[in-house]
Amino acid sequence: MKKKIEKLYCLKPFLGDKGWIEDKNIIEPYLLEERGLFRGSSSLLLRPKNSKEVSQILSICNQNNIKVVPQGGRTGLCGGTIPSESGEEILISMERMNVIRHISCENFTITVEAGCILSNIQEESEKNNLLFPLSLAAEGSCTIGGNLSTNAGGINVLRYGMARDLVLGLEVVLANGEILNNLGSLRKDNRGYNLKHLFVGSEGTLGIITAAVLKLFPFPNNVETALLAVSSPEDAIKLLGLARSASADLLNAFELISRIGMEMVLRHMPGTKEPLEKQYKWYVLLEFSSSAKNNLREQMENLYVSASEKNLVLDGIIAESTQQRKGLWLLRDGLSEAQKPEGGSIKHDVSVPIDCVSIFIEKATKAVEQHIPRSRVVAFGHLGDGNIHFNVSQPINADTNDFLGKWNEINEIVFDIAQNLKGSFSAEHGIGKLKREELKKYNSSIEVNLMHSIKKSFDPNNILNPGKVL
Amino acid sequence: MKILVAVKRVIDYNVKIRINSERTAVETNNVKMSMNPFDEIAVEEAVRLKESGKVDEILVVSIGQRKVQETMRTAFAMGADRGIHISYEGETEPLMVAKILKKIVDNENIDLVIMGKQAIDDDSNQTGQMLAGILSWPQGTFISKLEVVDKNASVTREIDGGLETLKLNLPCVITTDLRLNEPRYASLPNIMKAKRKEIVEMSMAELGVEYTNRLKIIKVEEPPTRSEGRKLEDVTELINILRDEVGVL
Numbered sequence: 001m002k003k004k005i006e007k008l009y010c011l012k013p014f015l016g017d018k019g020w021i022e023d024k025n026i027i028e029p030y031l032l033e034e035r036g037l038f039r040g041s042s043s044l045l046l047r048p049k050n051s052k053e054v055s056q057i058l059s060i061c062n063q064n065n066i067k068v069v070p071q072g073g074r075t076g077l078c079g080g081t082i083p084s085e086s087g088e089e090i091l092i093s094m095e096r097m098n099v100i101r102h103i104s105c106e107n108f109t110i111t112v113e114a115g116c117i118l119s120n121i122q123e124e125s126e127k128n129n130l131l132f133p134l135s136l137a138a139e140g141s142c143t144i145g146g147n148l149s150t151n152a153g154g155i156n157v158l159r160y161g162m163a164r165d166l167v168l169g170l171e172v173v174l175a176n177g178e179i180l181n182n183l184g185s186l187r188k189d190n191r192g193y194n195l196k197h198l199f200v201g202s203e204g205t206l207g208i209i210t211a212a213v214l215k216l217f218p219f220p221n222n223v224e225t226a227l228l229a230v231s232s233p234e235d236a237i238k239l240l241g242l243a244r245s246a247s248a249d250l251l252n253a254f255e256l257i258s259r260i261g262m263e264m265v266l267r268h269m270p271g272t273k274e275p276l277e278k279q280y281k282w283y284v285l286l287e288f289s290s291s292a293k294n295n296l297r298e299q300m301e302n303l304y305v306s307a308s309e310k311n312l313v314l315d316g317i318i319a320e321s322t323q324q325r326k327g328l329w330l331l332r333d334g335l336s337e338a339q340k341p342e343g344g345s346i347k348h349d350v351s352v353p354i355d356c357v358s359i360f361i362e363k364a365t366k367a368v369e370q371h372i373p374r375s376r377v378v379a380f381g382h383l384g385d386g387n388i389h390f391n392v393s394q395p396i397n398a399d400t401n402d403f404l405g406k407w408n409e410i411n412e413i414v415f416d417i418a419q420n421l422k423g424s425f426s427a428e429h430g431i432g433k434l435k436r437e438e439l440k441k442y443n444s445s446i447e448v449n450l451m452h453s454i455k456k457s458f459d460p461n462n463i464l465n466p467g468k469v470l
Numbered sequence: 471m472k473i474l475v476a477v478k479r480v481i482d483y484n485v486k487i488r489i490n491s492e493r494t495a496v497e498t499n500n501v502k503m504s505m506n507p508f509d510e511i512a513v514e515e516a517v518r519l520k521e522s523g524k525v526d527e528i529l530v531v532s533i534g535q536r537k538v539q540e541t542m543r544t545a546f547a548m549g550a551d552r553g554i555h556i557s558y559e560g561e562t563e564p565l566m567v568a569k570i571l572k573k574i575v576d577n578e579n580i581d582l583v584i585m586g587k588q589a590i591d592d593d594s595n596q597t598g599q600m601l602a603g604i605l606s607w608p609q610g611t612f613i614s615k616l617e618v619v620d621k622n623a624s625v626t627r628e629i630d631g632g633l634e635t636l637k638l639n640l641p642c643v644i645t646t647d648l649r650l651n652e653p654r655y656a657s658l659p660n661i662m663k664a665k666r667k668e669i670v671e672m673s674m675a676e677l678g679v680e681y682t683n684r685l686k687i688i689k690v691e692e693p694p695t696r697s698e699g700r701k702l703e704d705v706t707e708l709i710n711i712l713r714d715e716v717g718v719l
Contacts, residue, residue: 221500226658275655293500304658317655320544321504322484324655 001088005044007064008090011056018096019053021045030071030091033079038433040083042069044090049097051171051179051210057092058208058463059177067466068092070204072146073117075138077349078432080150080203080468089466094145097210100124108216109168109185114145114209121214130216133160137336145209151201153428158384159252159289160217162428163200169213170196175206175459185213198454203430204465206458218291220252224300225287225325228307228316229280234358235312236284236383242312243286246303250294253287254384255332256357261339261378262331264393268341269334272327276315284383285332335380339393342376344400346410348390352423357386364417368392368410372403387427390414415442431469439469471525471618471640472578473516475550476571476585476597477509477532478562479541483590489690496591496690505541508586510548511646514653515616516584517549524618525582527551531574533558533567539669546664547656553669556677566681568600573679575605580641582623587612587645598645608638612647 012020021027022044031040048054061068067089071081083089097113100121104110105128112121118139125132134147136154146152148170152163160166169184182196199207230236236256243251259281266272275283288296300318307313319325339345352360365377374395381389392410394403415425415438425438440448451470455462481487482502490497505513519525528550532538535557542553556570575583588595602609610616614633615626623638628647638644656664674681702708713719 221502227655228658273652276657301658301661305662308659313658316658318658318661320547320656321507321510322482322502323504323507326484327655 001043004064004066004088005090007066008044008046008057008060011046011053011060014056015046015048015053019047019049021047027091030074030093031083033082034075035077038079038082039085040069040089041085041087042083042089042091043087045093046090047093047096051097051173054092054094054097054173054208054210055177055179057177058173058175061090061463062176062461065461065463066090067463069465070094070145070149070208072114072143072149073138073141074146075142076146076150076432077429078426078434080430080432080465081146082433084467092208094143094208094210097145098143101211103128103130103216104185105130107185109213110216111183111185111211111213112144113211114143114148116144118142118144118147125216126219129219129221131219132166132214132216134163134166137333144212144214148200148209148212149202149204150430151428153382153385153387155253155255155382157382157387157428158254159249164197166215167196167200167212168215170199170209171211172196172199172207172209175461175464179210180207183211183213198458201430203432203469205455205469206464208464220289220291222291222293222296223287223289223325224296225253225285225319225328226300226304226316227275227328227331228284228286228304229276229278229314230282230284230312231280231314232282232358233361233379233383236282237354237358238310239284239307239312240354240384242307242310243288243303246306247288247296247299248294250288250290250296250299251286251384252289253285255285255381256383256388257283257285257332257335257380258378259283260376261335261380264338264342264378265331265334268338269330272330272334275317275328275331278315280314283331285328332380335378336389339378339391343394343396343398344404345378345394346392346404346407348392348411348414348418348425349387349427349429350390350414350418350423350425351385351387351427352418352421354383354386356421356423357383357388360417360421360423361388361390364390364414367413367417371410371413372406374398375403386423411438433468436467436469471581472527472529473519473525474529474531474571474575474578474580474583475509475512475516475545476567476583477513477530477538477541477545478506478586478589478591479503479532479534479538480506480589480591483507489692493690494687503537503541505544506586506589506591508588508590508646508648510544510586510653511648511650512584512586513545513548513550514651515646517654518651519616519618520549529554529574529578529580531556531571533562533570535559539671542669543661543664543667544656546667547661548654549660550667552667555669555671557671557673560683561685561687563683563685564594564596564600565684566679567597568604569679569681570674570677571597571601572604573677575601575641582618582640583607583643585643585645587647598643602643605641605643608642609644610636610638610642611645613644614647614649616644616650 097115610625
């Protein structure tokens with residue numbers, strides 16, 4: 001490895017102290033997966049400041065067969081940024097490429113470098129009364145480069161789509177060091193194959209995204225948030241249709257919360273309180289938003305009236321202030337955190353067609369409870385886009401390691417059920433290191449073969465993020 | 471027993487305040503408005519008293535443009551019974567509000583007034599005290615605990631040295647502090663029912679209150695921005711800077 005690193009020495013003066021790092025202590029956090037699932041090894045971390053530096057690095061790496069692992073904010077959940085244990089890979093962190101290059105209120109676009117923190121992009125847009133809608137739990141530390149290379153989802157997918165739907169142009173450094181400058185802001189552009197979409201979601205295996213042009217929207221200053229109690233996911237789905245019509249499609253969130261999840265949040269998250277007078281089996285957190293002064297409040301009330309006439313809604317509340325809105329969102333946002341003190345949790349990020357969500361939850365819950373009696377299914381998430389975080393908490397007082405030892409068995413049960421309903425075993429978290437086997441198992445061989453040939457033509461020497469995705 | 475609760479419609483607590491271009495007022499156009507948080511606590515306390523069976527009716531009073539009725543409906547949805555809306559276009563002042571409330575207290579035979587200790591827009595913190603003054607009623611301000619037994623109200627106040635408990639004769643005026651309670655969410659069934667509750671709208675003249683504004687806003691401006699800080703290596707560097715740059719040592 002040392003010899004290989006020597007090949008890169010010519011770049012050391014250009015990259016400088018901040019860009020060339022061999023200090024083990026500094027590198028250490030770049031090798032760890034947050035939850036301790038993976039730990040890699042690497043003796044060199046490069047932090048380029050511009051696309052040209054990225055290009056020079058890749059060019060040398062490609063000629064000398066040096067494998068590289070691109071990194072953003074390292075908040076992914078599938079180990080896509082963790083190098084192998086061999087120590088034969090170098091790290092390229094994009095964190096220093098963090099300039100917001102341009103914002104255009106006429107184009108409704110923002111041009112950003114890959115290392116920009118997502119929340120900074122949101123804030124910069126908001127200053128111009130515009131919205132960059134990508135929003136997810138890690139937004140304070142994840143980078144847009146990571147968001148794009150993993151095609152991140154989050155809470156606004158229902159209304160605005162995934163990261164892929166928000167990108168107009170990309171600047172990408174290819175495996176051989178060539179810079180593909182495709183930073184256009186065209187909304188219509190049919191010049192042949194749409195290459196940028198190959199890089200979005202490729203998890204750094206086809207090229208390194210260095211900058212992007214992103215779509216912006218009018219900022220929705222007017223928001224109405226409600227929490228409604230429903231008796232089943234089936235009713236929640238019926239409510240979804242009503243909500244979209246009632247709001248003239250201004251619905252921007254529709255999140256399902258189960259009673260067991262709600263209880264965990266109330267137990268462990270400070271600042272939360274039982275929202276309704278009585279307890280209910282299922283809740284939906286929904287939100288209408290608009291940049292204009294629409295009668296959102298009236299629409300929300302009308303939705304409640306018509307849904308309760310149909311017995312779809314049992315009770316509910318509307319946030320009367322932003323403070324209350326925060327209180328309601330905490331019930332949803334606290335769900336992941338609240339599962340931690342409950343012991344081991346086996347997690348799934350699946351999606352199924354919306355009309356199958358209810359049957360999926362029913363079947364998967366039954367199968368899991370049969371396999372591990374007294375295990376506690378916490379199903380929640382973005383019902384509005386068919387994405388369910390189907391998590392299984394260990395039985396109370398059970399041995400955590402024993403329980404987590406059944407990770408693969410439970411995965412298989414849940415993924416098989418999703419697959420039979422024409423669903424996906426990875427809705428928004430991607431493949432990384434974690435789900436490569438599943439990719440082979442659940443995707444058709446035609447798809448897998450096509451993916452391999454794409455990989456080969458973009459990165460013939462397999463230097464870009466090896467051991468990930470495929 | 472009849473309780474009067476005064477509520478004010480203010481810019482939502484979480485909204486970033488902007489000053490208008492003439493620098494005469496805070497921008498309220500297309501800005502989210504909510505009930506003053508201290509008033510929300512006052513409503514909650516009144517509703518709890520009613521739920522304990524000690525109170526027959528909760529009367530909500532608000533002053534301002536038509537939109538304040540939305541805020542009154544929130545109070546209704548939480549459990550208040552009926553409302554009086556004093557229509558008024560200008561800026562309210564503590565003495566004006568106190569005079570209006572006094573008139574309503576007299577007309578309605580109120581036994582207890584609960585109100586927020588201050589509104590988060592002008593932070594005056596005067597109205598409750600003025601009202602108690604012109605009514606010649608006892609006052610319990612900034613309370614964090616309230617107990618009503620027979621003709622007395624026992625209130626706890628958080629003061630510098632600890633907790634102070636006062637016993638007041640009813641009728642009296644009480645102003646709420648943040649720790650008094652945690653207001654409930656208004657439920658949708660109650661929000662719908664609240665639409666049918668009665669609001670009587672009248673002007674100050676109709677109520678029989680005359681008032682000329684005494685306060686004049688000269689200028690509204692942003693607080694000075696703080697200059698950027700910097701991180702120092704050690705105490706020696708700090709001392710050097712204090713001596714050489716700041717000149718305080």
